[in-house]
Amino acid sequence: MPQAIGFGAADAAIRVYVKNRPPLVEFQQLHTVLPLDKEAIEKINAEAGNGWRKVFNVYAKWLFALHGTQGRLGEFQSWQQLRDQLLLRQHSNTALLFSTPEFNSPALHVIAGRTYAQELAAQPSLGINLIWLDKEFAVDQANRVLVCPYFDYRQLSNVKIDKLCQLIRELVPGYI
Numbered sequence: 001m002p003q004a005i006g007f008g009a010a011d012a013a014i015r016v017y018v019k020n021r022p023p024l025v026e027f028q029q030l031h032t033v034l035p036l037d038k039e040a041i042e043k044i045n046a047e048a049g050n051g052w053r054k055v056f057n058v059y060a061k062w063l064f065a066l067h068g069t070q071g072r073l074g075e076f077q078s079w080q081q082l083r084d085q086l087l088l089r090q091h092s093n094t095a096l097l098f099s100t101p102e103f104n105s106p107a108l109h110v111i112a113g114r115t116y117a118q119e120l121a122a123q124p125s126l127g128i129n130l131i132w133l134d135k136e137f138a139v140d141q142a143n144r145v146l147v148c149p150y151f152d153y154r155q156l157s158n159v160k161i162d163k164l165c166q167l168i169r170e171l172v173p174g175y176i
Contacts, residue, residue, distance in 0.1 A: 003031065003032065003099070004032075004033050004095070004097050004099050004102065005021075005030055005031060005032065005033065005097065005098050005099035006021070006030075006033050006034070006095055006096050006097035006098045006099060007033065007034055007035070007036050007088045007095065007096045007097075008033060008034075008035060008036070008087075008088035008089070008092060008094050008095035008096055008097075009033065009035065009088075009089070009090055009091060009092050009093055009094060009095055010032070010033040010095070012033075012092070012093050012094050012095035012107060013093045013106070013107050013108060014063070014093060014094045014095070014107065014108050014110070015095045015097055015101070015105075015107045015108065015109050015110065016059060016094075016095065016096050016097065016110045016111075016112055016151070017097050017098075017101050017109065017110070017111045017112065017116070017120075018055070018096065018097075018098060018112050018113070018116070018150070018151070019098070019113065019116040019119075020098065021098040022044050022047075022048040022052055023048055023049075024044065024047055024048055030098075033095060033097070035088065035089055035090035035092075036087075036088040036089065037089065038084045038085075041056050041083070041087070041088070044056075051152070054151065054152045054153055055096070055151045055152070056083060056087065056088075057079075057083065057153075058151035058152065058153065058156050058161070059083075059087060059088075059094075059096065059151055060079045060080070060082050060083035060087050061079045061158070061161060062151075062156070062161050062164060062165070063079070063082055063087070063094065064076065064078070064079035064082050065079075065158075065161050065162060065165050066164075066165045066168065100120070100123075100126070101120065101126065101145075103126065103127065103128070103143040103144070103145060106144070107144065108144055108146070108168065108172060109143065109144055109145045109146070110145075110146050110147075110148060110164075111145065111146070111147045111148075112148060112149070112150045112151050112156075113147075113149065113150040114135070114136060114138075114147065114149070116150075117130060117138060117147040127143070128140050128143060128145060129142065129143075130145070130147060133167075136148065136149045136160070137163065137164070137167060139167065139171050141171055141172075144172055146164065146167055146168065146171070146172075148160065148164045
């Protein structure tokens with residue numbers, strides 16, 4: 001079984017998959033799941049560009065919308081506080097992965113980006129059977145997979161974050 005590669009907790013219950021990793025030398029040869037802290041996220045934001053700031057911010061906004069101020073992830077008063085104190089930490093239960101997904105865990109698997117999801121679905125060995133709900137959202141209930149727009153303010157707006165949360169509540173019973 002291939003090893004997961006990315007940021008966060010190796011045993012995360014919430015796994016977000018993106019196609020590309022930050023274009024920084026130290027991450028090009030990464031072969032494991034690396035927990036991040038606030039300083040590491042700030043370094044990536046400063047050196048890898050505004051696109052990565054958006055990924056981290058949208059991830060935190062989504063988690064905050066999904067769990068509220070007293071959810072499975074702990075008590076936070078804002079998405080910024082969640083980002084700075086929990087997101088992608090060792091025991092955060094969250095991961096941002098660059099490796100090919102492994103759907104044999106009970107995790108919630110979120111593929112960020114329609115094009116990337118279509119590329120993954122075209123690989124028969126993954127066994128994904130996506131049902132497209134519209135142009136941007138798809139689901140594979142058997143594998144606990146959801147597809148949503150890429151984690152960017154314009155693509156995954158607040159309205160679409162709310163839709164993603166609602167899909168999780170409807171299509172992944174018992175998650176919330």
